[in-house]
Amino acid sequence: MGLYEDLVAKKEKLSLVGLGYVGMPIAVAFSKKIDVVGFDLNQKKIELYKAGIDPTKEVGDEGIKACAVDFTCDPDALKSAKFHIVAVPTPVNPDHTPDLTPVEGASRILGQNLTKGSIVVFESTVYPGVTEDVCVPILEKESGLKCGVDFKVGYSPERINPGDKVHRLETITKIVSGMDDKTLDTVAKVYELVVDAGVHRASSIKVAEAAKVIENSQRDINIAFMNELSIIFNKMGIDTKSVLEAAGTKWNFLKFFPGLVGGHCIGVDPYYLTYKAEELGYHSQIILSGRRINDDMGKYVAESLVKNLIKSDIQVRGARVAILGFTFKENCPDTRNTKVIDIVNELREYGIEPVITDPVADRDEANREYGVTLLSTTEEIKDMDAVILAVSHEAYNGLDMKTIDGMFKAGQTKVLSDIKGVLDRNEYENAGFNYWRL
16 A cells, blocks of 8 residues: 555545645645644644634634644654645745745754655745755755655645635645656645645646746736836826726736735745746846836835825825735735835835724734734724725725725815725716825
8 A cells, every 4th residue: 555545544644844824724624534733833823723713814713623633833743744745935035035944944844753655745935946956955864864765755836825715725726746756646646635626747846846936927027017007007197997997808818907016926936936047047037027016016106195195285294194904915814025014114214104904914913024003993094194095805895985085184185095996086086086096
């Protein structure tokens, strides 16, 4: 019998190393079919999971309570598993070079607890070559075992979309790869236990790594194009959303929209690819151009707001500005790598200290990561000179003109920036608002 059969028969266990937005849903899904050890170094997070609380909102409290995952922050527990999935973050440093510290640290801990006959599959987004050239040597050094002889490795890039209740682990085709045919077969069969949409068997680990890193680079470039169009059309006095609606009637027009590009994927992954390209002597042009445009959009939004304050004869320094939404995307509590902070920082350059509210955000995280204190409700927002609707949370769908109007000072022009274009432009302009959107 092979490892797959042993897992199904519950003679062996699967471990999940890293229980964030990616790892935790995977652990919960597998626990419905096989025995799962869920490991994370963050003791506070483990205690929340054990108490049946899901801080990520990806599975929900009931899903956590009902699951059979053995949550632990004890690395020794990894010794009881034979199939390991590593799903730790892969961020970038301030200079946009890859920060492999988490994946290297996970490889060290796993290596120290690796047993013969194991398969290790990495899900973290990396540039081609990291699994075999960076992680394998660490696993070998820490375990004293030989890759290809005592243990095998594979790569299956995560495709979790935080906050998305339609595209889930089970419904998205999973790319799988292995260092040899037998490993690939086992990895494929294991993932097929939980991925209803099926798997795509990549021809090599490097191909799977490259496929992941270009998925988000493609989105990044397309959004950058939309952002550039938005800048151009704003100068022309043309509404970008109206242009995209018109162009979108063509059957092969790609439906991308302008916006802030944050999070752990689209704003990060392209830098992994361009870093590796630079190492090989190629200076990326299109990818880095897109990154520059998208990284500057928070500054552009803030500058546009300041111009509109001036047009409305409102003093810029000390202006009362509210920002609705702080997370990196709608309906997701995660604030890490949010681009809304770029708007905040740029407004501060003009002597404006904005008040920020977000009904979904992890308020402790926002305070810890950025030093901002989030208001809990929009009801606390009064007497504003300007309001920025920054994130299109479902919770904001009920905001009508009367509610928004009540956020402003009376007797002056109301400056409203609707970054995502969720409000009716004509309605607000006809009511006398100084309305702006990307």
